[in-house]
Structure formats: C-alpha cells, structure tokens
Amino acid sequence: MGDTTHNEAPPEPDDAVVGERTGARVGAPAANGSSVGRQALRREVNRRVRDAAASAEPASVEIFCECGRRLCADRLRIDLDLYEQVVNTPGRYVVTTHHDNTPSQLLISRHHGFLVVERV
Numbered sequence: 159m160g161d162t163t164h165n166e167a168p169p170e171p172d173d174a175v176v177g178e179r180t181g182a183r184v185g186a187p188a189a190n191g192s193s194v195g196r197q198a199l200r201r202e203v204n205r206r207v208r209d210a211a212a213s214a215e216p217a218s219v220e221i222f223c224e225c226g227r228r229l230c231a232d233r234l235r236i237d238l239d240l241y242e243q244v245v246n247t248p249g250r251y252v253v254t255t256h257h258d259n260t261p262s263q264l265l266i267s268r269h270h271g272f273l274v275v276e277r278v
C-alpha cells in the first residue's frame with residue numbers, strides 16, 4: 159500500500175470531461191484545461207479502474223494521482239476500502255505526497271506514499 163509510480167498521464171477523452179462530483183459527462187473539455195477538470199477526469203478514470211478491480215475482489219488498487227496538475231501521471235496503490243471512503247465524501251481526492259500544496263486544498267490524512275485532501 160502506498161507505492162507511487164511515475165508514468166504516462168491517464169487517458170483523456172477528446173470530446174468530453176467528467177462532472178466534478180457526480181461523475182456525469184458534461185460536454186466539451188474545459189477550454190483552459192483547468193486543474194478542476196483534470197482532477198475530475200482522473201477521478202473518473204480511477205472509478206473505472208476501481209470498478210474493474212472490484213470484480214476480482216482485491217484488497218488494494220493502483221490509481222492515478224488526482225491532484226489536477228497538467229503533467230502529473232503519478233500512480234499510487236491504495237486500499238480499496240479507503241478509496242471508497244474518499245470517493246463517497248464530496249470534495250475529497252487522493253494525491254501523491256507533495257501534490258497537496260495548493261491553497262484550495264485541506265490535508266485530511268497522510269498515508270504511505272499518498273495523501274487524502276479536500277477541496278475548500
């Protein structure tokens with residue numbers, strides 16, 4: 159748990175972005191490529207990874223950092239139960255260590271290799 163891997167960015171759809179908290183698709187990508195849009199998109203990719211992994215009943219899952227940085231492609235391993243708690247709490251995201259340094263995020267908890275933050 160808590161391993162961080164630096165890799166390519168998660169796949170991004172060409173024609174749509176994902177709603178920030180609902181996971182609903184909301185039209186064309188943000189014109190400015192905002193960090194909020196990237197964060198929401200990574201959350202949607204991570205939900206799909208989680209859903210695919212859930213059928214195999216693993217204890218943990220490898221997901222992408224949800225920091226919203228344009229070039230971030232870091233991955234981390236998190237217990238599936240903890241990730242479910244984060245996903246089910248509006249405004250909370252999982253980021254790799256040192257990716258929480260924005261004034262719009264509040265540190266919720268530290269873990270080995272990642273943090274849980276909340277957008278304020």
